[in-house]
Amino acid sequence: MKKIGVFICHCGINIAKTVDVEALTEEIKKYPGIVHVENYKYMCSDPGQNLVVNAIKEKHLDAVVVAACSPTLHENTFRNTSERGGLNRYVCEMANIREHCSWVHDDREIGSKKALQIIKTIIEKVRYDEPLEPIFVDVTKRALVIGGGIAGIQAALDIANAGVETILVEKSPSIGGHMIQLSETFPTLDCSQCIMTPKMVEVAQNDKIKLLTYSEVEEISGSVGNFNVKVKQKSPFIDWEKCNGCGECELVCPVSTDNEFECNLTTRKAIYRPFPQAVPNRYTISKLGQAPCRIACPAGVNVQGYIALIRAGKYKEALELEREANPFASVCGRVCNHPCESDCVRCEVDEPIAIASLKRFIADVGSYPLEQRKTTGERIAVIGAGPGGLSCAYFLAKRNYQVTVYEAEKVTGGMLVLGIPEFRLPRDSVQADIDYIKSFGVEVKNGVKVGETVTIEDLRKNFRALFLATGAYEEMKLNVEGEDLNGVIHCLDFLKKVNIDEKVTLGKKVAVIGGGNAAVDAARVAKRLGSDVAILYRRSRREMPANAWEVDEAEKEGIKIEFLVAPTKVFGTNKVQEIECIRMELGTPDASGRRRPIPIEHSEFKIPVDNIILAISQRPRTDWLPSEFERTKWGTLVVDPDTLETTVKGVYGGGDLVSGPATVIEAVAAGKMAAEAIDANIRGIKIERKEYHKGRPAPEELKRKEKIPRSKMPKLKQDKRKGFDEVELGLDENTVKKEVERCLNCAICCECFQCDKVCEPNAIAHDLDDKILEFDVGAIVVATGFDLYSPDKLKEYGYGSIPDVITSLQFERLLSASGPTTGDVKRISDGKVPKRVVFIQCAGSRDKENHLEYCSKICCMYTAKHALLYKHRVPDGEPIIFYIDVRTAGKGYEEFYNRVTDEGTIYIRGKVSKVYQDNGRIIVLGADTLSGKQVEVEADMVVLALGMVPKQESEDLVRRLKIQCDANEFLTEAHPKLRPVESQTAGIFLAGAAQGPKDIPEVVAQASGAASKAIAILTQKEITFEPTIAGVDEDLCSGCSICVGVCPYNARELDKEKMIVKVIESLCQGCGSCSAACPSGAAQQRNLIDRQIEEMVVTALGEK
Amino acid sequence: MNKGNFEPKIIGFFCKWCTSAAADLAGTSRKKYPANVIPIRFFCSSRIDPQHILHAFKSGADGVLIGGCHFGDCHYQDGNYKTARRVALLHNLLKEMGIDVKRLRLEWISAAEGEKFTKVIKEFTEEIKKLGSLKRNSV
Secondary structure, rough: OOOEEEEOOOOOOOOOOOOOHEEEEEHHHHOOOOEEEEOOOOOHHHHHHHHHHHHHHOOOOOEEEEEOOOOOHHHHHHHHHHHHOOOOHHHHHEEEEEEEOOOOOOOOOHHHHHHHHHHHHHHHHHHHOOOOOOOEEEEEEEEEEEOOHHHHHHHHHHHHOOOEEEEOOOOOOOOOOHHOOOOOEEOEEEHHHHHHHHHHHHHOOOOOOEEEEEEEEEEEEEOOOEEEEEEEEEOOOEOOOOOOOOOHHHOOOOOEEOOOOOOOOOOOEEEEOOOOOOOOOOOOOOOOOHHHHHHHHOOOOOOOHHHHHHHOOOHHHHHHHHHOOOOOOOHHHHHOOOOOHHOOOOHHHOOOOOOHHHHHHHHHHOOOOOOOOOOOOOEEEOOOOHHHHHHHHHHHHHHOOOEEEEEEOOOOOOHHHHHHOOOOHHHHHHHHHHHHHOOOEEEEEOOOOOOOOOOOOHHHHHEEEEOOOOOOEEEEOOOEOOOOOEEEEEEHHHHHHHHHHOOOOOEEEEEOOOOOHHHHHHHHHHHOOOOOEEEEEEOOHHHOOOOOOHHHHHHHHEEEEEEEEEOOOOOOOEEEEEEEEEEEEEEEEEOOOOOEEEEEEOOEEEEEEEEEEEEOOEEOOOOOOOOOOOOOOOEEEOEOOOOOOOOOOOEEEHHHHHHHOOOOOHHHOOOOOHHHHHHHHHOOOOOOOOOOOOOOOOOOHHOOOOOOOOOOOOOOOOOOEEEEEEOEOOHHHHEEEHHHHHHOOOOOOOOOOHHHHOOOOOOOOOOOOOOOEEEEEEEEEOOOEEOOOOOOOOOHHHOOOOEEEEEHHHHHHHHOOOOOOOOOOOOOOOOOOOOEEEEEEEEEEOOOOOOOOOOEEEEEEEHHHHHHHHHHHHHEEEEEEEEOOOOOOOOOOHHHHHHHHHHOOOEEOOOOOEEEEEEEEEEEEEOOOOOOOEEEEOOOEEEEOOOEEEEEHHHHHHHHHHOOOOOOOOOOOEOOOOOOOOOOOOEEOOOOHHHOOOOOOHHHHHHHHHHHHHHHOOOOEEEOOOOOEEOOOOOOOOOOOOOHOOOOOOOEEOOOOOOEEEEEEOOOOOHHHHHHHHHOOOOOOOOOOOHHHHHHHHHOOOOO | OOOOHHOOOEEEEEEEHHHHHHHHHHOOOOOOOOOOEEEEEEOHHHHHOOOHHHHHHOOOOOOOEEEEOOOOOOOOOOOHHHHHHEOOOOOOHHHHOOOHHHHHHEEOOOOHHHHHHHHHHHHHHHHHHHHHOHHHOOO
């Protein structure tokens, strides 16, 4: 039997008070296998340890149990002691009778009894412990420092200066952290920038430091000495190798957003450098994806982009950007159904931006001379000069293809000029867009009917590819008796005649059948020709497919709309005289999602009419195409949805011919898509369509937005609407300027490419992707820093509702010479110098019930500094500080506090209960606990000395690192007194405020401490690992491989020849899950085998 | 047996990184709790074989408390998930054996939760006291 020695520690009175150490000693002596028992006041002290060494030697002990404190604290100590006595370190175990016993029980009898059980349990463990040899592993000589604030900078510099390669990873685009935001630092009043920037530069210039800003640690695996880390380098959308930090891009960027560095006191551009001294001195673009308006547009028009350019006064550039995706700016500015506006995020605040009206403005505001271009590439034919055909021609011509457009009509523009009346879309507006398209070298041949004048086969021979976009002109019939009578006319026929100035005469009473845009247009035209017009529609207003705003205008113009009626018969001799209708009701939804109209029996009635205009629907004509072109059952053309190629190779189709009657912008989108496909096919490349992330501000951000009504489109007065003058008059420049300010800049960067145009080194790279970099490192320093406690949680202090209630960090920026006021203390609301500033200490801290329980440690001192600096800037100013206690523990701190009070700062001892506004004045309501009175102070500005909380976004990282946090989410050190810079995981060290609130000197000291701990590992050739890993009893293993599946480290693999599992020792971390999973007991964790556990259980239960 | 004087025997299987550290914290903070639980420390709760638990019940335990890290916090990636699954299965088995499932309790207690550790020990001890001694002859 093993000879075991037991050493019981009194720990002063910590153990001895509740545990009868002497009685315990006697009791243990009787236990089997125990050859030596001894107690001592402090076993961990030198004489205590010597007792162990001597006993091992004298009594030839085989194993040792030290009954004392937690093994976390002294296991290593006593294992070293055992080694000194000549014993293997792994046959020494600790019985924790302090933390788990004497400290948690008051009753001496109970405590003593439990301590005995604990010790006996550990004796049973040690009885089966085997002497083990540590595992040696090579160390990767490279360090990782996470966080580029002063803590991370200091740690990285120290490690690098010890000659070890160091990777410094920082989340934001520049290192510097919070310290670079500060003005002066207490108590010496050194300028923070002046002492920080040289350190930042030193990092940039140190050969041993690899600086990765705008990067985040994504994955960590491995263990001390050999971690593997994956770092995501977020795309700055700028090639940092090329960027020289000149700042030209920033000047032309039209998008402004919150400036995080200035604590949102000012704005910055979407392309930015956080601050002028940034390291690296490079620009970054804030890009959240694509704005919802842009994604909603079928043609992908960059709406946010042209709105931003309008805001910058760059109307020509705005129009150019629009035309990148859609040549019909003028047309779509007027008649687009603008799905972009439905998806506008501004809807969540008030109303959508008047996007179409803004588009019209840029199309109308300037006429720019067109440069006539010539194309030289392959020849392409387009059939049909409507918006679809012309768009395809435009996008092809821009790619240098020679495009000929064949148009059957004498006029160019298709439905734009034949279908839509002039009061909605004046001809010169359409012509402007057509001229623009033609300027790219597009040739239009009017009056050529393909299928008659030329055949498809001829065209296929002479052109590389064909695009068919002949629209949908065939009118559908009503299918009621009498519809062929004179006076019943078809909508498109009617509109076409009016539009090309053919004489049309209507009778007095006109009924229009239908509810689409064509029906409403026809009705409004008929009204202008002098008739009384009624629209008869078989469903209700909700289901009406016409644009709601056009329906409104029609009603204003005096057109009657009868809902839920359907014609059943037309009466008349020679000419139409009456129409019989039946009333309808709505039933269940049909395939289109709209509720199906059902006739109400016996509800027929008659309306006297002179003319009936049928605007039911249209469909394309395809009888001119050979049979090899496949058609759908609705008579439209079948095409490949990705390329728009028809069933005949090299012939593409789009627009209404494929979709049936649809919108202008959908036709443009089809033309564009076909052009891309034709080009890709000719060049033999594959089209890659990217999925874009929808970029938008967070809903809570929107809550802060002020409601601003949408600009109204001025319209032609009713009495002037006799002729065909345009009804919508367009927004004036001032209104446009106001309207564009409403845009929320959803995706931040709008991709207007103005930066690209001015960047001399060609560094802008809007499509640059994130990069994943992989490193092996031996040690990690975590220095992720802090955030201020959210002032939004302190509603009682008025932050957010009273503009001159600001945070301490905002005040710091006001004091800073590099800040938004260049160091002058001014109010946010009116720029006036505040004559009385009230500082509220412990804003969030030391409030167990409502906020943070702990003291944030630095606020007393920085508030004293704020008061002093304010007094220096505003000598007649009056700083008043509300405090609970003033805590000035630190070198020179009390002296500094004395100076602050001497120089005229008033300290009031008491908490502030409320800050509110009364007639524009800010009132601070608090208590003066020294006089026992309530005090009410009027203030010009209130500064909240907010507490410190760990950086919110670092939570995920902490989980990935597998290190522990305390109840406040600050990182937990291995021991609060003796191992303050180590985490509980070997090889991971802690620095800075991520571990707890602290001031700069403490942070720097801790960072150097963490660095030296890291260096101690990294300068070793190899390190030892605990050998308490899993093994395999080859006689018992059946090779079932269950353990292989449960091992999280891939440390177990099946030897297929022997059919037994092997352990890869360097990978095994010793969790033991394989041992629990093994059905045969072959997998056993060393020194924690099943037998040991069973014996410990029996003993713990006192059954032994 | 008079339930008023009944002091249950409870085995605590605790992982080293979270629950055992929480027990250390409870001690350092001088929290007080009943002395019925004898702790056994593992590297990870996933080392606990269901057989160990059955063995404990067989050997005289009136209750078994397992303590591990919260989900996502496991020092060995996902050991606590394995433990959760094993305990869930074992609960089914205990029912079959006529052992009240309340006698086997699984708790996630992080290193920061000394307070929670204390609470759990108190609650569990009370619970087992109410259930009384596990009558092994009926098992």
